[in-house]
Amino acid sequence: MSNTPKTLFDKVWDAHVVRSIQDGPDVFFIDRHFIHEVTSPVAFLGLKNRGVKVMFPEKTFATADHNTPTINQHLPVEDPLSANQLKALEENAAAHGISHWGLGNPKNGIVHVVGPENGITLPGMTVVCGDSHTSTHGAFGAIAFGIGTSEVEMVLSSQCIMQAKAKKMRINVNGKLGKGVTSKDVALFIISQISASGATGYFVEYAGEVFENMSMEGRMTVCNLSIESGARGGMIAPDETTFAYLKGKEKAPKGDAWDTALEYWKTLKTDEGAQFDKELNYNADEIEPQITYGTNPGLGTGISQNIPFASTVKDGEASYKKSLAYMGFAEGEKLIGKKVDYVFLGSCTNGRIEDFRAFASIVKGRKKADNITAWLVPGSHVVEQQIKDEGILDIITAAGFQLRQPGCSACLAMNDDKIPAGKYAVSTSNRNFEGRQGPGSRTLLASPFVAAAAAVTGMVTDPRDLL
């Protein structure tokens, strides 16, 4: 028996290797598989063509989210292609005995919101989904990452995928976050420091006081954005905050099973002296509320800063200038005061109750700016209900906002929630790529506080002035 110290990632990874292929990947066992309507239909077709059944239907969970309307969900879906995908998901789930939370189901919502809130995701598990933001589930000390449709078919047919073990990176952030600085800002800050490809090839462990003091919602936001630095995924060691969140959740273990699980979960931390391939350290007081100005999530900065000059950026100048030209921004410009047209609060990054609380804390007693169209989209029906129960709906309604119904919505604009060409949106989502929120749309990624500040002032505004 070797006593070599192990990282959290090693412990979970090694416990899931069915077979190591020489000069090849590991055959990697998957505990939880989430599917949605967009990346699963071709995988089910593949099963059909091979005449293969789903191996462990009880380990796969289906929810409709990417392509669903966020108003009038009680009516038939108008777009025939979207309706067809939703029907395919329902039929495939039924044919293979897979749990399905379709449109209208009280459990329905964004896959990375409903998984954790129902206790499906647990520490020490391996979690995959045909969606890159599956990294969200790493907040629980799980190894969680996005996969392609061929891999969805692998998991359905064999509960395994082929994966080479990633390199290991630890990112430590110590100290205390300042006023108005959220988990989103921590994540955007890290990405701006290491770039949109800075963690490619790595699996990240987030460690240090800042993450220890974060709620589960905050940890999910951080792990969610791991992929935006290119990381395969990110994870945070489970602790009392994790256990308190999970206790009593519908699908979390109960009674003796809980005690057994808890004993195991408490071992899920990086051993003293364990080796990482790369380690980065930051201090919380370096971080102010962040906002992006370019067309990849690495092009962000503190909200009080100016847009950097091309000569100072790490990526190629031509690509940087193309990015600013798309945004209609110039080098050296101030970000504060830039006019905003749309505000989007929601997505698997920031569509949880804490995000709505943050948004409400700023808009309370204020009014939506006339030039702003705001889309507030809860991550799930459970979040929607919490918004009502906590009186947040009353606050946002009084301020002139409306609440929509759950789904991925304008984050990827597959449904009708599209930002028009040339318009500026401050979004709490995860990607500012060209056209991501609709053809020609211009996205500034930020926290719910920054989104709220823009929503009531009509421009990019430092939320610390309103808190």
Added chain:
Amino acid sequence: MAYDKFNILKSTAVPLPIENVDTDQIIPARFLKATERKEFGDNLFRDWRYNTDGSPKADFVLNNSRYSGKILVGGKNFGSGSSREHAAWAIYDYGFRCVVSSFFADIFKNNTLNIGVLPVTVSPEFLVKIYAALDADPKTELEVNLPDQTITLLATGEKETFAIDGYKKHNMLNGFDDIDYLQAMKSEIQSFAKQMVL
């Protein structure tokens, strides 16, 4: 379900010297609504390739008749963002069998390997050489040799080796896919699953 075998590919190439080409550019989300894998090539690079009225954008390389071929040459961090395999499907359906870059995003790289499109990682210096050669002569050919793991600029003979693990190389050479491999070890997976607690 096997895919095309890949051995030695000799072809002209299409240069796309842009960094951080994300999968939303390769295929925008609004074209992901199909339930079958077909016709994704039509919407490859949709918003860079076409105006909103559907007319081609003259300055985009896929609309430039001087360039064609089975090899796409992209800038650093190619395929970042969304895990949508549709991006790899669109590249394949359009007719590419190989993508060259100095750096690939992880999920995209796996997706291409899983459908038989070969991702070839070259040094930043060699990437610059390829772009220069294509700029000087759009009909210049590249040879991608999988058995030898080399990529060669045929005009000058300059070559580089590239990495691929032995398992994936064997699959690509023979057109085998992972699902067949996994199907053949199901009893081993069953036993493994039995000892998992949660």
